[in-house]
Amino acid sequence: DVKVTQSSRYLVKRTGEKVFLECVQDMDHENMFWYRQDPGLGLRLIYFSYDVKMKEKGDIPEGYSVSREKKERFSLILESASTNQTSMYLCASASPGTGVGEQYFGPGTRLTVT
Amino acid sequence: RKEVEQDPGPFNVPEGATVAFNCTYSNSASQSFFWYRQDCRKEPKLLMSVYSSGNEDGRFTAQLNRASQYISLLIRDSKLSDSATYLCVVRGNTGFQKLVFGTGTRLLVSP
Numbered sequence: 001d002v003k004v005t006q007s008s009r010y011l012v013k014r015t016g017e018k019v020f021l022e023c024v025q026d027m028d029h030e031n032m033f034w035y036r037q038d039p040g041l042g043l044r045l046i047y048f049s050y051d052v053k054m055k056e057k058g059d060i061p062e063g064y065s066v067s068r069e070k071k072e073r074f075s076l077i078l079e080s081a082s083t084n085q086t087s088m089y090l091c092a093s094a095s096p097g098t099g100v101g102e103q104y105f106g107p108g109t110r111l112t113v114t
Numbered sequence: 115r116k117e118v119e120q121d122p123g124p125f126n127v128p129e130g131a132t133v134a135f136n137c138t139y140s141n142s143a144s145q146s147f148f149w150y151r152q153d154c155r156k157e158p159k160l161l162m163s164v165y166s167s168g169n170e171d172g173r174f175t176a177q178l179n180r181a182s183q184y185i186s187l188l189i190r191d192s193k194l195s196d197s198a199t200y201l202c203v204v205r206g207n208t209g210f211q212k213l214v215f216g217t218g219t220r221l222l223v224s225p
Binding site (some may be wrong): 035040041042043044045048058090098100101102103105106107108 | 122146148156157158159160163201203205212213215216217218
């Protein structure tokens with residue numbers, strides 16, 4: 001059974017803290033994604049990676065960075081957390097080409113920044 | 115204008131009913147289309163792809179109308195377990211061809 005795991009289900013951080021969200025997939029997928037989901041706005045793509053050490057900005061990359069040192073692991077970093085980054089963060093992976101349409105999501109991390 | 119638009123609902127239907135959702139997209143060059151399902155407090159999961167010729171999977175039927183730029187999802191004989199949010203998803207035609215998600219249509223099936 002395919003699996004995407006995220007390091008935390010719930011996280012509470014203070015404004016200005018550096019926050020690391022980790023995602024691991026066991027499907028040997030080349031592509032990995034970080035989204036945030038907010039009421040009324042849907043899922044919005046923050047960053048994606050199509051190979052180890054490769055990364056591309058999505059629609060809302062400001063305030064975030066990513067790291068992909070190993071194929072199975074994709075990390076999202078909030079350099080200095082702010083209250084407007086309170087959200088549900090979802091990681092996903094997919095195989096390349098036409099497989100990009102079938103993304104497998106992790107359970108999500110609900111981050112609250114106070 | 116949003117790239118993908120959906121009626122947020124909720125659609126309240128009794129068990130056994132037939133219900134249909136529509137979704138419109140703005141990029142006429144979009145290549146691929148999907149419906150994802152998201153249960154409350156859970157992650158989205160692919161429900162089905164939408165092909166030009168339409169496709170059916172059990173009680174679920176998806177249709178694509180390129181001329182009018184909308185896709186639809188029909189659910190027949192609704193079950194309580196169909197209660198969820200249904201996300202319309204469109205894949206672009208440029209660059210990496212990332213997915214664009216609609217905000218979802220909520221379905222509530224009652225006994």
